[in-house]
Every structure is written in C-alpha cells, then in structure tokens.
Amino acid sequence: MDEFRYHDGALMCEQVSAHEVARAVGTPCYVYSAATLRQHYTRLAEAFRPLNPLICYSVKCCSNLSILRLLTSLGAGMDVVSGGELYRAFKAGCDPRKCVYAGVGKSEPEIRLALEQGIGLFNIESEMEFENIARIAREMQVHTRAALRVNPDVDPKTHRYTTTGKRESKFGVDLERAEAFFNAYGRDAFVSLTGLHLHIGSPVYSTGPYIESVQKALRLIDDLALRGFHIDTLDLGGGFGADYESDQSPLAAQYAEAIVPILQDRVSRGLQIILEPGRTIAANAGILLTRVEYVKQSGDRHFVICDAGMNTLLRPSHYGSFHFVWPANPGVALTPPRRSRELVLPGLARTEVVGPLCETGDFLAEDRMLPPLHRGDLVAIFTAGAYGMAMASRYNSHPLPTEVLVDGHSMQVIRTRERYEDLVVHESAAQ
Ligand SMILES: Cc1ncc(COP(=O)(O)O)c(C=O)c1O
Numbered sequence: 001m002d003e004f005r006y007h008d009g010a011l012m013c014e015q016v017s018a019h020e021v022a023r024a025v026g027t028p029c030y031v032y033s034a035a036t037l038r039q040h041y042t043r044l045a046e047a048f049r050p051l052n053p054l055i056c057y058s059v060k061c062c063s064n065l066s067i068l069r070l071l072t073s074l075g076a077g078m079d080v081v082s083g084g085e086l087y088r089a090f091k092a093g094c095d096p097r098k099c100v101y102a103g104v105g106k107s108e109p110e111i112r113l114a115l116e117q118g119i120g121l122f123n124i125e126s127e128m129e130f131e132n133i134a135r136i137a138r139e140m141q142v143h144t145r146a147a148l149r150v151n152p153d154v155d156p157k158t159h160r161y162t163t164t165g166k167r168e169s170k171f172g173v174d175l176e177r178a179e180a181f182f183n184a185y186g187r188d189a190f191v192s193l194t195g196l197h198l199h200i201g202s203p204v205y206s207t208g209p210y211i212e213s214v215q216k217a218l219r220l221i222d223d224l225a226l227r228g229f230h231i232d233t234l235d236l237g238g239g240f241g242a243d244y245e246s247d248q249s250p251l252a253a254q255y256a257e258a259i260v261p262i263l264q265d266r267v268s269r270g271l272q273i274i275l276e277p278g279r280t281i282a283a284n285a286g287i288l289l290t291r292v293e294y295v296k297q298s299g300d301r302h303f304v305i306c307d308a309g310m311n312t313l314l315r316p317s318h319y320g321s322f323h324f325v326w327p328a329n330p331g332v333a334l335t336p337p338r339r340s341r342e343l344v345l346p347g348l349a350r351t352e353v354v355g356p357l358c359e360t361g362d363f364l365a366e367d368r369m370l371p372p373l374h375r376g377d378l379v380a381i382f383t384a385g386a387y388g389m390a391m392a393s394r395y396n397s398h399p400l401p402t403e404v405l406v407d408g409h410s411m412q413v414i415r416t417r418e419r420y421e422d423l424v425v426h427e428s429a430a431q
Helices: 018-025 034-047 065-073 083-091 108-117 127-140 175-185 208-226 252-268 279-285 315-319 420-424
Strands: 004-007 010-013 029-033 054-058 077-080 099-101 121-124 144-151 191-197 233-235 272-275 286-298 301-306 325-327 349-354 363-370 378-381 402-407 410-415
Touching (some): 018 402, 018 410, 029 034, 029 279, 034 054, 034 065, 034 402, 065 083, 083 099, 121 191, 121 233, 127 191, 175 191, 175 208, 208 233, 208 252, 252 272, 279 286, 325 363
Parallel strands (some): 029 402, 054 077, 144 191, 191 233, 233 272
Antiparallel strands (some): 029 286, 325 378
C-alpha cells in the first residue's frame, strides 16, 4: 500500500522517522515517500502494459515540482487543467506532447500558452470552447489535436462534488450531443478532433462504472466511424481509488483486468489509450504531520486542537472524507494493526481532531476513537498526498506548510514553509 509504517512504536516514512522530519522542519508538514510514488506509477504502468497507454499524471492532485519531476523521469505525461499546471509540467521537464489539457474554463492566454508549447491534446468541454480554440489556432497558424469530453451518464458512486460523468454535469457534453458536435467541428482545418475523453468521477472503488463507460465510448466510436469520423485516441480519465482505509481500493491489476480485455483489440487496430491517474499514485504516498497545540473538553466532546486544519487539509470538511489519524509515536502497545475507522485497542477515547481556524467546520477527524493525546504530541494524518497540499489555503493568514520528500534514508525539503512576509508579498498599500 505504502511506505509509511510503524516500527517499534514509532512511525517511519521509508527509513526516516516522522519524529525526525518534524524536528527538522517543524509542523504542519506534508511528507511524501518517493518509493511509494515510484511503486504506484510502475504498478499501474505494468498492469496496463497490454494497452501501451500514455499515462498522464493528474497534476491537480499533488503538483509539487519535485514530484512532477520524479514521475516525468519514470515516463509519465501530465494531465493539466490550467495555465499554471501547464507551466509546472513544462518546468518539470515534461514533453509538451505528453500533456493533455482539460478544464471547462480555458482562457485565451492559457490556450495560447498550450498552443505555443505544442501540447499533445486539448480535452474539449463545450462547443463554445472548441470554437475559441479553433479561432486562436487559426490566428496563430498552429495545428493541434483535440478529444471531445463526453459524459457517459454512469454513476461512479462517489461524493457528488467529485461525480463528473453524469448527465447535466458541468463537464464535457452529453453522449447524445457528440455526433452533432463532430458534424459541426470534426473537420476543422487547425484542430483535429480525433479523440474522446471520459472522466466519470473520483474515487471509483469498483470496476463496473469503467466497463460501462468504456463500452458506451466504443459504441460512439463505431457510430462516428459510420459517419466518416475516425477516432484514434481514447482518454479514460482518472478516478482509480486509494486506501484511505487498509485494502479499501482495488489494485491497479484489478482495474486493468476489467478494462484491458475490452480495449485490447481496438489498441491492436491503432487506438491510443490515455490514463489520467492522480489519487491512486499520490494519495497513499503522502502524510500530513501536525502537532497538538491544546486539548480541551466541551460538554461531552473531547477536542484535540492541532496546528493543521481545513486550511492545510480541506478534504474532511469539504467532502466529509475519512483520513486515518493516529499519533506518530504511540508506542508498541498502541501501534495500529491496520488503518480503519473501527480499531479496537485498550485505552482509546472518543476524540474530535480539529484545527486552529475560526470555523466550526474546521476539523480533520470527527468522533474518532484515538489513543490519549497531549499538548506537543505529533499526529499523522494518512493518505494525504492527493488533494492535500494542492488544496491548501492561507485562510486565517496561516502560511502554507513545508513539503518534504523522503527517499530511503534521505529527506529533502521540496517546498519551504512560508513566512509571514510571504502572506503580504503581493499586496500593496492603497494610496
Ligand atoms: C479530467 C480529470 N482527469 C483526471 C483526474 C484525476 O482524478 P484522480 O485523482 O481521482 O485519479 C481528475 C480529477 O478531478 C479530472 O478532473
């Protein structure tokens, strides 16, 4: 699952202890495991090898340059959704032809940047957007490739905020509109519309929704072929799960077992497959370390107030999502046997783990059975590598935290903690 393990009652990231990291760089702090990132990418690449896919890591989930560089060095392309993410991908040395660009609101400067750099594929979200990209490409006299993002109307059975492929979604176009879309734009002189893009949601913990949506996409490819439109690329998007609890998610091999057989024949006939994994690579490759500032009792509730909150890790308050939380140095007797919301160990107490912000919704874990925690204790929030730092904010004027990458025995700061000066660096005094 990952390289964060308890050894002699203390949490280790690979060969470095959580305690050592926190002592060196302070808290709150994101800690990533290079070995886990490599392992997750490689397992996915191996599982899907029969399809020879282009694997475009989804930059949005964890966009630190060092992490993008590590994945680029393994051969990954990048899935981006903004000019900023494009900039990061290029800075990380990713070949622009291995970049795919989605997002419902691509602006003119963003489109121009993508065209100047020669990105591999625009994932088109609406008619108006296609017209805009085609106009700019014509003005620049640049040729590019595009895939139409279609909504296969499949329920991925996940949070409504991360359900993206149903009818009436703000993303892509409904399947029934695809043919008309190709009739209108499928023969543009500057933008070759020869792909389809799907992203049904995230995280998707079963293979059924993928099978259903791929089958719908293949039917559409055949219908389009009858009308003279050749589709050479099918981008399946992201959404594979992560282990927020131990063994919660199918393995890469299990997703592949379901998807590969449906596509193998098409691939042998020339269809290029793209995958856009984010969470399944980065989520379990990162933890958030935080320290207990205070403990207090309010009515029947026991609060542990930490130096990280919804500003540092938004997912619990935004999506109501579960992250396994445990002290970094619980001792041997209280070492968790697995990550689960239902651990039974002696001496656990019902606890609210909250942050320092002036918001009642500022929590990391609600109503959780935890070992006793005291002021100064170091606490780990697991499976925080994806949509953790990437969604962090400076709300309540808390500077953004440090990020550290551990590789074996070595530990490198890959983003330094912001200082108070950084909070105001772009502000100027009104006259
Ligand atoms: C278009 C697209 N591709 C890929 C992803 C990555 O999803 P995940 O991190 O669940 O793999 C997302 C996530 O929102 C997305 O919107």
